[in-house]
Amino acid sequence: xxxxxxxxxxxxxxxxxxxxxxxxxxxxxxxxxxxxxxxxxxxxxxxxxxxxxxxxxxxxxxxxxxxxxxxxxxxxxxxxxxxxxxxxxxxxxxxxxxxxxxxxxxxxxxxxxxxxxxxxxxxxxxxxxxxxxxxxxxxxxxxxxxxxxxxxxxxxxxxxxxxxxxxxxxxxxxxxxxxxxxxxxxxxxxxxxxxxxxxxxxxxxxxxxxxxxxxxxxxxxxxxxxxxxxxxxxxxxxxxxxxxxxx
Amino acid sequence: xxxxxxxxxxxxxxxxxxxxxxxxxxxxxxxxxxxxxxxxxxxxxxxxxxxxxxxxxxxxxxxxxxxxxxxxxxxxxxxxxxxxxxxxxxxxxxxxxxxxxxxxxxxxxxxxxxxxxxxxxxxxxxxxxxxxxxxxxxxxxxxxxxxxxxxxxxxxxxxxxxxxxxxxxxxxxxxxxxxxxxxxxxxxxxxxxxxxxxxxxxxxxxxxxxxxxxxxxxxxxxxxxxxxxxxxxxxxxxxxxxxxxxxxxxxxxxxxxxxxxxxxxxxxxxxxxxxxxxxxxxxxxxxxxxxxxxxxxx
Numbered sequence: 001x002x003x004x005x006x007x008x009x010x011x012x013x014x015x016x017x018x019x020x021x022x023x024x025x026x027x028x029x030x031x032x033x034x035x036x037x038x039x040x041x042x043x044x045x046x047x048x049x050x051x052x053x054x055x056x057x058x059x060x061x062x063x064x065x066x067x068x069x070x071x072x073x074x075x076x077x078x079x080x081x082x083x084x085x086x087x088x089x090x091x092x093x094x095x096x097x098x099x100x101x102x103x104x105x106x107x108x109x110x111x112x113x114x115x116x117x118x119x120x121x122x123x124x125x126x127x128x129x130x131x132x133x134x135x136x137x138x139x140x141x142x143x144x145x146x147x148x149x150x151x152x153x154x155x156x157x158x159x160x161x162x163x164x165x166x167x168x169x170x171x172x173x174x175x176x177x178x179x180x181x182x183x184x185x186x187x188x189x190x191x192x193x194x195x196x197x198x199x200x201x202x203x204x205x206x207x208x209x210x211x212x213x214x215x216x217x218x219x220x221x222x223x224x225x226x227x228x229x230x231x232x233x234x235x236x237x238x239x240x241x242x243x244x245x246x247x
Numbered sequence: 248x249x250x251x252x253x254x255x256x257x258x259x260x261x262x263x264x265x266x267x268x269x270x271x272x273x274x275x276x277x278x279x280x281x282x283x284x285x286x287x288x289x290x291x292x293x294x295x296x297x298x299x300x301x302x303x304x305x306x307x308x309x310x311x312x313x314x315x316x317x318x319x320x321x322x323x324x325x326x327x328x329x330x331x332x333x334x335x336x337x338x339x340x341x342x343x344x345x346x347x348x349x350x351x352x353x354x355x356x357x358x359x360x361x362x363x364x365x366x367x368x369x370x371x372x373x374x375x376x377x378x379x380x381x382x383x384x385x386x387x388x389x390x391x392x393x394x395x396x397x398x399x400x401x402x403x404x405x406x407x408x409x410x411x412x413x414x415x416x417x418x419x420x421x422x423x424x425x426x427x428x429x430x431x432x433x434x435x436x437x438x439x440x441x442x443x444x445x446x447x448x449x450x451x452x453x454x455x456x457x458x459x460x461x462x463x464x465x466x467x468x469x470x471x472x473x474x475x476x477x478x479x480x481x482x483x484x485x486x487x488x489x490x491x492x493x494x495x496x497x498x499x500x501x502x503x504x505x506x507x508x509x510x511x512x513x514x515x516x517x518x519x520x521x522x523x524x525x526x527x528x529x530x531x532x533x534x535x536x537x538x539x540x541x542x543x544x545x
Contacts, residue, residue: 097455
């Protein structure tokens with residue numbers, strides 16, 4: 001068995017035993033102040049839909065940054081898709097991130113490019129042939145309900161539409177995991193629900209979805225796994241859970 | 248890298264210039280201004296050096312022979328002089344040629360009082376130097392050659408030419424050095440600011456999984472194109488202005504233009520074009536490469 005094959009099997013075994021995402025006693029301390037994360041342990045299995053909730057300063061954003069390998073843990077291990085991501089060399093981070101779809105509260109679209117170019121960009125970076133991009137982009141735009149707006153610039157779209165573009169961009173490379181950091185934070189209730197329905201559809205197709213949110217109504221209505229964080233620790237982790245108020 | 252990715256990168260580099268028109272214009276203007284000053288200074292310095300060089304080429308020492316030496320010895324002396332490394336050219340002036348020149352220059356039709364050639368023993372070699380700074384060693388040698396009676400020379404002119412040449416070289420090197428340092432600073436600052444305002448764009452690319460190369464390449468191409476355009480504009484301007492200015496100097500100062508010969512425009516541009524383009528493109532490359540690197544740690 002080749003070394004590469006051996007590594008792949010080891011990663012598969014790791015995923016089988018500990019889940020697609022596995023945080024083992026992870027702490028993150030910034031240069032000053034209390035730890036943002038304090039020894040948390042979390043398993044997320046393939047195909048799960050997980051809400052991560054908690055007030056500001058509870059450590060949700062730090063958790064997302066750790067999963068994206070934007071930050072590294074001060075102590076403990078972070079395994080994503082069988083990779084110990086603290087040990088990923090800088091040059092391998094881009095390839096690792098291509099397995100993650102990421103959606104932000106502020107959409108983070110390239111403002112000077114139209115909808116088509118924003119979505120196509122995710123395929124450009126993995127060098128998908130242009131003829132395939134021309135086929136894939138309209139298809140994913142149709143999935144998120146933006147087939148007719150491919151020429152529009154982000155500023156010509158509503159918040160909900162911009163978030164759909166961000167979702168299309170996150171999904172076009174068929175990631176194993178979709179991370180959504182406050183995806184409905186800038187949207188009205190109607191658009192928020194539409195985005196959540198899209199996320200549910202994406203999850204139903206097999207993608208693991210992790211949503212960081214403050215939206216109590218949505219969390220309570222969707223009856224998914226809810227991980228509640230407070231001051232850097234996980235205070236509750238329940239299947240079909242509810243949003244727990246700090247009080 | 249796939250060919251389609253290469254073309255995509257190139258297209259993005261070109262589009263980037265238009266997406267950030269203001270900073271592109273600022274960068275091009277800064278590069279153009281700096282390289283225009285550089286080009287003007289270079290043209291002035293090169294012309295000074297050319298004028299001094301022309302003066303040097305016309306500068307010669309004159310070697311006179313002992314009376315009554317054989318013509319064969321005179322030829323031998325000529326051969327000996329030609330072998331010297333300092334010598335660019337040797338010209339034999341016979342006694343009659345010397346007299347003709349003298350009559351024409353000083354007597355102008357009043358030579359009837361000279362029935363014979365008074366310069367009979369003044370046939371000579373005019374020795375032209377490759378470089379005036381070699382003057383001393385050549386004169387010392389010539390005076391030691393058997394059969395040489397006298398070497399006519401001008402230490403003052405030689406010193407002035409040699410010193411002037413050195414002074415111009417040092418001053419121009421100094422000014423060009425300072426100007427280049429200022430240019431590099433100004434241009435890289437402008438390029439840096441232009442890229443810094445696009446940090447968010449770089450972050451987004453990195454989050455999606457773009458490699459450092461994929462993020463950096465369009466910026467580097469953009470920087471190099473801006474550098475090339477920024478270098479091309481002053482080159483074009485100087486090219487257009489140069490002949491007009493030389494012509495203008497000739498018209499306004501006819502006495503000056505008789506004595507001074509300016510370099511042809513190609514003489515300036517043979518060096519100025521590649522140097523300016525290298526500076527412009529090089530700074531565009533380095534400025535964008537190093538600035539983007541700072542923002543890649545996402």
